[in-house]
Amino acid sequence: MAAITARELEMQMPDAKKLLSDEPEMESSLHYMQLLLLVSCLELLWQERDDFFIGANLTIYFSRQQLKNHDFRGPDFFLVKNTTRDTRNSWVVWEEDGRYPDLIIELLSDSTANVDRTLKRDLYAQRFHTPEYFYFSPETLEFSGFRLDMNQYQPINPNAQGWIWSEMLGLFLGIHNRQLRYISLEGALLPTPQEAVRIEIQKADQERQKADQERLKAKTFLSRAELAENSLRELQEKMRSLGIE
Numbered sequence: 001m002a003a004i005t006a007r008e009l010e011m012q013m014p015d016a017k018k019l020l021s022d023e024p025e026m027e028s029s030l031h032y033m034q035l036l037l038l039v040s041c042l043e044l045l046w047q048e049r050d051d052f053f054i055g056a057n058l059t060i061y062f063s064r065q066q067l068k069n070h071d072f073r074g075p076d077f078f079l080v081k082n083t084t085r086d087t088r089n090s091w092v093v094w095e096e097d098g099r100y101p102d103l104i105i106e107l108l109s110d111s112t113a114n115v116d117r118t119l120k121r122d123l124y125a126q127r128f129h130t131p132e133y134f135y136f137s138p139e140t141l142e143f144s145g146f147r148l149d150m151n152q153y154q155p156i157n158p159n160a161q162g163w164i165w166s167e168m169l170g171l172f173l174g175i176h177n178r179q180l181r182y183i184s185l186e187g188a189l190l191p192t193p194q195e196a197v198r199i200e201i202q203k204a205d206q207e208r209q210k211a212d213q214e215r216l217k218a219k220t221f222l223s224r225a226e227l228a229e230n231s232l233r234e235l236q237e238k239m240r241s242l243g244i245e
Contacts, residue, residue, distance in 0.1 A: 019059075019061050019089065019090050019092055027107075027109035027110075027111065027112070028109070028138075028139075030138045030139065031076075031107045031109060031138055033138075034107055034136070034138045034179060034180060035056055035057065035076055035077060035107060037179060037180075037181070037192060038056075038077050038105060038180065038182075039054055039056050039077065040192060040193050041181070041182050041190050041191070041192055041193075042054060042079075042169075042182065044190075044191070044192075044193050044196060045182070045190055050084065050085055051081065051082055051083065051084070051085075052079060052080065052081050052082075052083065052085065053079070053080045053083050053084065053085055053086075053088070053091075054077070054078070054079055055074075055075065055077070055078040055079075055080070055088075055091055055101070056076070056077060057074060057076055057077075058074050058075075058078070058088070058090055058091060059073070059074040059090045059091070060073055060074060060075070060078070060090070060091045060093065060100070060101070060128075061090055061091070061092045061093060061094075062093040062094075062100070062127070062128075073120065073123060074090075075101065075104040075105070075106060075120075075124075076105060076106050076107045077104070077105040077106075077107075078091075078101035078103065078104045078105070078130075079101060079102055079103040079104075079168065079169070080096070080099055080100075080101050080102055081102045081168065083096065083099060100128040100129060100130055101124075101128060101130045102130065102131055102132070102168045103130065103131065103132045103133075103134075103166065103168040103169065104124055104128075104130050104132070104133050104134070105133075105134045105135065105136065105173075105180075106120060106133075106134075106135040106136075107135070107136060107137070107138060108135050108136065108137035108139075108140075108142060109137070109139070113137070113142075116135050117135065121133060121146070121153060124153075125146075125148055125151055125152055125153045126151050129148065129151065130148065131147065131148045131167070131168055132145065132146065132147055132148070132156075132166055132167065132168050133145070133146045133148075133153055134146070134164070134166075134173060136173075136175075136180045138178070138179070138180075141175055141178060143162075143164075143173075143175060143180065144164075145158075145164035145166070145173065147167070158174075159172075161174060161187075162174060162175065163183055169182065170185070171183060171184060171185070171190070172184070172185070172187075176189060
């Protein structure tokens, strides 16, 4: 029997548009809010860029065998760099030039924690070759990061603050107020969209206060100038009345 060519294999693959994501709902509202935070903060930071894709609880399709076995694997959060931000129903590897995620974050729960620490970790390292893998529990705050080394993940040592540096993001990941947040190289917490709005409102208020202070200073200066001019005029009149020019 003749071997199947790569082109024939590709033709046997189902239409990518028909491959919808098949991921279960998030474990809790706590998990959902954490996922929303990770997505919205990074999209806000990179809002001027158009060269990345963020998958949120989205299935990754990577083989025919996977489809046969219905062995779907959808990370809670994944990032693919140097691609487009086009909307997708799922991430279909053979339709994406063989691209796998550059970074994956799993949100641990009672039902998934063991798989995330073992089976998924091995899959992401040995099949996906994803350079960085993190997991975080919104409930217990368990947090670890790993970097790929010869198809095996090695732990990334956190800094003194407990933050872990991500080369793929160019940012730290760290826990703040019981949430996993992005932190800049300088140690600044990256804002959520809501926090960014509040910051802009505060800046606008500060600018208004500064403008009000400048107007008050100008008004005070004019009042003093008018007083000085009136005093000079009175002095001149008094000198003329005394015959002093």
